[in-house]
Amino acid sequence: MERNQLQRQAAYMRNTLFDQGYLDEQFLQLEDLQDEANPKFVEEVVKLFYTDSARLIRSIELTLENTPWDFEKLDKIMHQFKGSSSSIGAKKVKKECTQFQEYCKVGNVEGCMRTFQEVKQEHAALKRKLENYFQLAREAR
Amino acid sequence: MSLTTPSASWKSGDAVSDQFPAGLRVLVVDDDPTCLRILEKMLGNCHYEVTKCSRAEAALDLLRDNKDGFDIVISDVHMPDMDGFKLLEHIGLEMDLPVIMMSADDSKNVVMKGVTHGACDYLIKPVRMEALKNIWQHVVRKKKYEWKDKDLEQSGSVEDGERQQKPSDDADYSSSANEGNWRSSKKRKDEEDETEERDDSSTLKKPRVVWSVELHQQFVTAVNQLGIDKAVPKKILELMNVPGLTRENVASHLQKYRLYLRRLSGQHQNGLGNSFMSPQDPAFGSMSSLSGLDLQALASSGQIPPQSLATIQAAALSRATNKSSISVPLVDQRNLFSFDNPNIRFLDGQQQHNNGKQVNLLHGIPTNMDSKQLAALHQSAQPFGNMHINVHSQSGQSNSLLTQLVQPQSRTQMLNEVGSNQVLNLPASVGQPGLSQPIPGAVFGRYGIDNVRAPTYNSLSQPSSVVDFSRSQGMELPGNTIPLASNSGITTFTSKGMLQEDLNSEMKGSRSFLPSFDAFNELNQNRTEDWSLQNVGSTFETAQHSNVQGRLDVAPSVLVQPGFPSDQRNGHIRTTSVNKAAFSAASGLGNITNLGQQLTSSQADNSLRIKSERLPEMGFQNSIFPDQFGQEDLMSALLKQQQEGIVPVENDFAFDEYHLDNLPV
Numbered sequence: 001m002e003r004n005q006l007q008r009q010a011a012y013m014r015n016t017l018f019d020q021g022y023l024d025e026q027f028l029q030l031e032d033l034q035d036e037a038n039p040k041f042v043e044e045v046v047k048l049f050y051t052d053s054a055r056l057i058r059s060i061e062l063t064l065e066n067t068p069w070d071f072e073k074l075d076k077i078m079h080q081f082k083g084s085s086s087s088i089g090a091k092k093v094k095k096e097c098t099q100f101q102e103y104c105k106v107g108n109v110e111g112c113m114r115t116f117q118e119v120k121q122e123h124a125a126l127k128r129k130l131e132n133y134f135q136l137a138r139e140a141r
Numbered sequence: 142m143s144l145t146t147p148s149a150s151w152k153s154g155d156a157v158s159d160q161f162p163a164g165l166r167v168l169v170v171d172d173d174p175t176c177l178r179i180l181e182k183m184l185g186n187c188h189y190e191v192t193k194c195s196r197a198e199a200a201l202d203l204l205r206d207n208k209d210g211f212d213i214v215i216s217d218v219h220m221p222d223m224d225g226f227k228l229l230e231h232i233g234l235e236m237d238l239p240v241i242m243m244s245a246d247d248s249k250n251v252v253m254k255g256v257t258h259g260a261c262d263y264l265i266k267p268v269r270m271e272a273l274k275n276i277w278q279h280v281v282r283k284k285k286y287e288w289k290d291k292d293l294e295q296s297g298s299v300e301d302g303e304r305q306q307k308p309s310d311d312a313d314y315s316s317s318a319n320e321g322n323w324r325s326s327k328k329r330k331d332e333e334d335e336t337e338e339r340d341d342s343s344t345l346k347k348p349r350v351v352w353s354v355e356l357h358q359q360f361v362t363a364v365n366q367l368g369i370d371k372a373v374p375k376k377i378l379e380l381m382n383v384p385g386l387t388r389e390n391v392a393s394h395l396q397k398y399r400l401y402l403r404r405l406s407g408q409h410q411n412g413l414g415n416s417f418m419s420p421q422d423p424a425f426g427s428m429s430s431l432s433g434l435d436l437q438a439l440a441s442s443g444q445i446p447p448q449s450l451a452t453i454q455a456a457a458l459s460r461a462t463n464k465s466s467i468s469v470p471l472v473d474q475r476n477l478f479s480f481d482n483p484n485i486r487f488l489d490g491q492q493q494h495n496n497g498k499q500v501n502l503l504h505g506i507p508t509n510m511d512s513k514q515l516a517a518l519h520q521s522a523q524p525f526g527n528m529h530i531n532v533h534s535q536s537g538q539s540n541s542l543l544t545q546l547v548q549p550q551s552r553t554q555m556l557n558e559v560g561s562n563q564v565l566n567l568p569a570s571v572g573q574p575g576l577s578q579p580i581p582g583a584v585f586g587r588y589g590i591d592n593v594r595a596p597t598y599n600s601l602s603q604p605s606s607v608v609d610f611s612r613s614q615g616m617e618l619p620g621n622t623i624p625l626a627s628n629s630g631i632t633t634f635t636s637k638g639m640l641q642e643d644l645n646s647e648m649k650g651s652r653s654f655l656p657s658f659d660a661f662n663e664l665n666q667n668r669t670e671d672w673s674l675q676n677v678g679s680t681f682e683t684a685q686h687s688n689v690q691g692r693l694d695v696a697p698s699v700l701v702q703p704g705f706p707s708d709q710r711n712g713h714i715r716t717t718s719v720n721k722a723a724f725s726a727a728s729g730l731g732n733i734t735n736l737g738q739q740l741t742s743s744q745a746d747n748s749l750r751i752k753s754e755r756l757p758e759m760g761f762q763n764s765i766f767p768d769q770f771g772q773e774d775l776m777s778a779l780l781k782q783q784q785e786g787i788v789p790v791e792n793d794f795a796f797d798e799y800h801l802d803n804l805p806v
Contacts, residue, residue: 026267033182033270041182049175079219080173083245087176087267 006140013133022126027089043134049088050127056081057120064113074112075104081119092122162277163188166210170200170228171217171243176266180215183270189277197223204236211238212280215264215273218244218251226258233259234404239279243268352394359383360394369402 017023027042034041059077063070082097096119103111167189171177177193184191192211194200197220204211214232218225229240242255243264255263261279264272352360363380364372374392381391 026269029183029267029269030179033179033186038182045175045178048178052174076219079245083219083266084173084175086245087173087179089267 003140006136010133010136010140013129013136017129017133021091022129023089024091024094025089026086030088046088046130046134049084049090053081053084053123056084057123060116064116069107069109069112071104071107071112075101078104085123090123090126093119093126096122160188162280165189165277165280166192166212167215167276168192168194168200168203168211168213169215170194170197170220170225172196172220172222173217176217176268180268180273183268183273184215186270187274196220197225197228201228201231201235204232204238208236211236213239213241213276215241215243215276218242218246218255226254229255229258229260239283241276241279356381356383356386357394360391360398364395364398369399 018027030042030045038044056077060074060081063074063077078097078100082094082101085093085097096115100112100115100119103109103115165187167184169177169180169184169191171180171193172195174195177195181191181193192203194203197216200214200216204214216225216228220228225242225244229242232238232240239261240259241262241264242260243266244251245266247265252263261283262276359381360377363377366380367373367376372395374388374395377395378386378388378391
């Protein structure tokens, strides 16, 4: 495809991510940090996030398998996960994390389990979309 | 951790002025690699020199190994290996650097925790670039206070010129730093900054209770009666039976006290030797100029034996605020109190949120200082640190200062600041040649008396008064009239004994430092005088012995009376309860020493003692350095002082109220 077209597509994809609430202004901050010296900064950070967050997700899964449920621990891990997600602007993921923490506070196991599934879903969905976007952006460069 | 070497050679200082705040050395600590990377990039884009660290322990090691290697620290709150607030405390105590906390948690109580632990700012994650761009203000502010303290000093230190530059404006700040003092001045400003921050926060708070020596004594008695483990604010309040005192007052005081005790036991060992000890710590840079001068002056005059200075400094510095805070760097000799450097962190660098606190300190020493200050106090036994606190009050409220000092935390900061500003300067300002007691300032520096300084010390600037004070009366710090104030910031040394040297050095150089410190130093320099620690002794004796003692240093009411220069020699140091701002500078100093001694005697650990030996030298100061001064001397001095009406500095804050009633003149 023509470069221009690719660029337009990439731009469109990016805007959609914002419009649909997948990303928030923190992502813009990351983009602002990207410069000639670090042309792939955003991609690099997102990759870093996904690597690290996989670990956190695994940790939550393990904690959920153990009974009695350690809500404090779950809350703690989720807090970390939330902080990480928010730093890349993962809006929907962050929202689910907050919900999860709410359930933890009241000790609602059911709610926690359900919300955790949502967290994982949003987490994976965003990953796919961002990967596509980066791919396109790279091609368009 | 990765070290990012800035392209700009701001380090050299030459480029600094033009590029400031470029080159600001930031240490960022966060266990989240994503955040860490983002922060690193953001800070790099601000042209700061960034070092990232994913573990708190590693960060502390890094800070310890590179004293004066960083200007500011940014840390996450929730970390797996160590709580962010704990790290904050450590840094405040040991290095006295400004620390910014950050977290995704924006709940009020967590943010409040940051405030109370002395963080100079709290950022909510995700952190934006704009938030990081301005962090240099915290560094500058701190240094500014330091410088301000120096300015207050009227001693003819050569630094005057320098100093003047500094406050001139932040832009110039870097220029002054060009000389390589940038860091140190920065540090000072940091301290000042902190102090100011503290003050601001405290002014917003409701009026503080002045923890006078008597009050503190009562508190300690109550605590001992109940047993430190069982001592709950409610019961303590009941036992104390003081009208108007609230449970909250007691609770916060208890918190400080506990920190103080903890510090005493824990810090003593490590405090002394580290960070501060580097004799020629460049960190003092700016400070050194002032404080160094003081120390040097003192030293040269033979008053402060280098070793003692070093000791004092070591003690005081144990926290080693590396920053230029004078307290530490100069430690080696200059002035523990480094008047110049508000950082005299005796207390450990409690964050010197003191700056802000200065005002507060006097009034009730902002809590920020608490932990830090306490810690600081203990560590370096920088009693002076507290003293600063008192000093601040000088400005006229000597009493208020005392109160402020009471709060250990603020005290430390105040002390540093104070020392630098007022208290320590007292001697200097006094204009007594003999005074050159930078130490007081130094002392304060340590404790972060920085806060203490400035504002309160308006009156301090009159050296003459201080001097007279000490001489003529053997420094009785009228417990309430803080003569120091007039003199310059009677720094309430908390017997920590710090800094004799510091005091001396401080006194000399410090502008605003409590003259008393200086006086002490000079006077006491090697005297084993009987500083009439009585007061000190008395105050501590009751207590809390080991802890209390430490408190002496901190004793809020310790007033370091800068003006002691020659008169103080007789170790008249009385620790007057500062609370009323009775800084009898002279006596105060004496008291301090006494206290210091006392402290040492009673406690096994000498965190307080640090300077007890020095007491003799300082004459008064010693209270701050418990080690240095023989406890007995302190005790006796204190006791004697007591009679004079000096209330033992017992104040919890340990460093705060050290009444230097009888600073040996």
